[in-house]
Amino acid sequence: MDNRWLRRFTVVVAVCTFLLVVAGSLVTSNDAALSVPDWPLSYGKLIPPLEGGIRYEFAHRAMALLVAILTITLAVWMERAERRRWMRLFAWTAVAAVFLQALLGGAAVRLVTPKTLTIAHACLAQLCFGLVTVLAAGQFLRAPSFLKTGETPAPLVAAVALFGQTILGAMVRYGVTGVAYHIMGAGVATLLVMWAGLRIPLTRPALALLSLTFSQVFLGIGSYMARIVNVTTPQPMPLTVWFTAAHVAVGSLAFGAAIVLTMAPPVAHGGVALA
Amino acid sequence: MKKFWIGSGLISALMAAAFTLASCGGSDTKTEAPKAADAGAAPAGGAAATPDMDNGGTITGKVAFDGTAPKMAVLDVSANPVCAKAHATEPLRSEQVVVNGNGTLKNVFVWVVSNDALKAKTWQVPTTAVTIDQNGCEYKPHVIALMAGQNLDIKNSDPTNHNIHPQPTVNQEFNESQAPGTPDITKTFPREEIMMPVKCNVHNWMRSYINVVSHPFFAVTGDDGTYTIKGLPPGSYTIEIVHEKYGKQDQQVTVGAKETKTADFTVKG
Numbered sequence: 001m002d003n004r005w006l007r008r009f010t011v012v013v014a015v016c017t018f019l020l021v022v023a024g025s026l027v028t029s030n031d032a033a034l035s036v037p038d039w040p041l042s043y044g045k046l047i048p049p050l051e052g053g054i055r056y057e058f059a060h061r062a063m064a065l066l067v068a069i070l071t072i073t074l075a076v077w078m079e080r081a082e083r084r085r086w087m088r089l090f091a092w093t094a095v096a097a098v099f100l101q102a103l104l105g106g107a108a109v110r111l112v113t114p115k116t117l118t119i120a121h122a123c124l125a126q127l128c129f130g131l132v133t134v135l136a137a138g139q140f141l142r143a144p145s146f147l148k149t150g151e152t153p154a155p156l157v158a159a160v161a162l163f164g165q166t167i168l169g170a171m172v173r174y175g176v177t178g179v180a181y182h183i184m185g186a187g188v189a190t191l192l193v194m195w196a197g198l199r200i201p202l203t204r205p206a207l208a209l210l211s212l213t214f215s216q217v218f219l220g221i222g223s224y225m226a227r228i229v230n231v232t233t234p235q236p237m238p239l240t241v242w243f244t245a246a247h248v249a250v251g252s253l254a255f256g257a258a259i260v261l262t263m264a265p266p267v268a269h270g271g272v273a274l275a
Numbered sequence: 276m277k278k279f280w281i282g283s284g285l286i287s288a289l290m291a292a293a294f295t296l297a298s299c300g301g302s303d304t305k306t307e308a309p310k311a312a313d314a315g316a317a318p319a320g321g322a323a324a325t326p327d328m329d330n331g332g333t334i335t336g337k338v339a340f341d342g343t344a345p346k347m348a349v350l351d352v353s354a355n356p357v358c359a360k361a362h363a364t365e366p367l368r369s370e371q372v373v374v375n376g377n378g379t380l381k382n383v384f385v386w387v388v389s390n391d392a393l394k395a396k397t398w399q400v401p402t403t404a405v406t407i408d409q410n411g412c413e414y415k416p417h418v419i420a421l422m423a424g425q426n427l428d429i430k431n432s433d434p435t436n437h438n439i440h441p442q443p444t445v446n447q448e449f450n451e452s453q454a455p456g457t458p459d460i461t462k463t464f465p466r467e468e469i470m471m472p473v474k475c476n477v478h479n480w481m482r483s484y485i486n487v488v489s490h491p492f493f494a495v496t497g498d499d500g501t502y503t504i505k506g507l508p509p510g511s512y513t514i515e516i517v518h519e520k521y522g523k524q525d526q527q528v529t530v531g532a533k534e535t536k537t538a539d540f541t542v543k544g
Contacts, residue, residue, distance in 0.1 A: 034450045035476035037438050043452060049436055052354045052477035112440075112450045232520075234348055234369040235480040 006081055007139040013070045014136040017129045018252055020067050023060040024125055025248035028173060029241040032056040033113055039106040064102060067128075071098045074135065087138050094131040101128055115174045122170035126163060126255055133256040134263065141263045154196035158209070159258035161189040166251060179224060186220060189213070193254075196261060205261040212254035219247040323399035326491055326506025332530030335503040336537050338383045338496050338516055342544025344374035350480040357435040358412035358478060367480070370417040371520055372544070379500020380518065380542055382418040384486045386493035387504060388513040388525070389467065398490045404428040404461065407473075407483065409437040409453070414473065414483035418519075420493045423467055427485070429453065429460040441473045441485060450476070470517055484519060514538045 027033055032053025042048035042058055050058060075091040082088050104121040111117065168182040190213055197210040226240040347368040352358040358367075373381040387393065404426035408415045412433060421427060429439050431453040439460065440450040446464040453460060464471075464487040475481040486493065494502035504514075509532045515525040521542045530536045 031474070031479040032476055034440055035438060037450045037452045037476075043436070043454075051356075051435060052358075053479055054436070054477055055354075057476075112448050232371075234371060234482060235350060 010136040010139050013074050014132045016067050017132045020063040021125050021129055021252050022249045023063045025245045027056045027060050029244045030056050030236050039109040068098050071095050090134050097128045115176055118174055119170040123167050126166045129252050130259055133259045137260045137263050155258055155261040158192045158196035161192045162255045162258055165189050205264050209257035209261050212250055212257055216250045216254055219250055223247045324396040325399045328506045330532050331506035332509055333505045333535040334528055334538055336539040337501045338380045339541045340374045340380045341541050345372050361411045375498055375500050381496055383496040384517045385502040386488055388515050389489055392510055393490045400424045408432050412478055418484045418495050420486040420495050423465055423487050423489045424463055427462045437475050438477050440476055441471055443468050443471045516540050
């Protein structure tokens, strides 16, 4: 089977998963997380009245259903067309992760958003995006080279650090911890990203990772300042909503870039080896 | 073939978990049976205590506002056409700080802080419910107070969906939708809790506060900024006011039988 279509499909799945993460961020930022108090139906129907916060929550659920279908389709397709066993394993892991993510989301609604569940939901969302990023990148790159040739683990460490920032960010978002830990984590993650990005010849993935991480720092400052300015406002303000959503989005992209950099074998002349 | 059975088993397990989850949890539109009768049951060995309106003490006062009345933000209600229409001519403003025309503060919760003397008695829970109405895409009233175990009737007078989501710290949290024209939802809170925030996740500007007290000595200031608490057993008490923005203040008051004491407060803006 021609792998061009499989490659394109993995990119579509990755993009849709990214959009799902953004949709989830908009739900939280607009305080719409429980605007649909039942699950799996919405107000007892397939399509609820689309008003107020329900629009964000239902869009998130519709996107989640789409991503689940796409991920299952991808796994089945890879089972038939992908020669590399580790890729097929990642594909089915992504399916399991998406199902688990749906259960976490449903539990958060049914149990009225206990903080541990909502934080787990936010973190697993990033892992789901990471998994599909691996699948998409794997269509264009070889397997992570450092595992075989002893190359630097810096990109993997950077990816782990960025995921750690996701956990801390979610804890800040849901009021479990103060912002200080997240800010300190940003400093550590930025240094690790620089170690990963500047140590290896500056390939496109490295440049993307550095750009996204530095942008993320400024978006984080913007989110924080927007919250301070609007701390007494009676409803979520657009400035806060969009800064926070952008911060989550770019954070996901940075995490994805770190994963791609982990998988991209170093090339002496600055290019990226293709699979 | 082996992979097929493993995969099928995994998917079946996940679907079983999903069905189990879908059938549990508390976020639905069932109404709970009123519990006022149970909460007001007499303790073993005697009837529940009631305020002594004939011989008890009275504490009264007002909550003045010192400063320029802040201008409250106009709320963006455009997310719902019904709400936008309801406020087409007069914009809906936040009720975070409402300064009355006479320079007093509205929506201040005033209560006698529960002390050992009050906690020693089991107080009769009123059988009448306190009502909170979702009307004009806002909660009316903005601040309410009721006794632990007293019925709270949640009404939806709007031609649109609302969901009522209190966020208590010591009581049970719930989140229930309420379609237009559906019966009132009745809830009770068994534990004392002050300034429990309430929000609607469909309309993110809607805010109110519920105060739950274990005895009947409390009030909420209205359009004249005053409060009156009657029927207190003679003794020394701490009178506390609580405002959502300006926090707490308290005074010590000693009141005798049939005596009226005044405890005025001033909140600096």
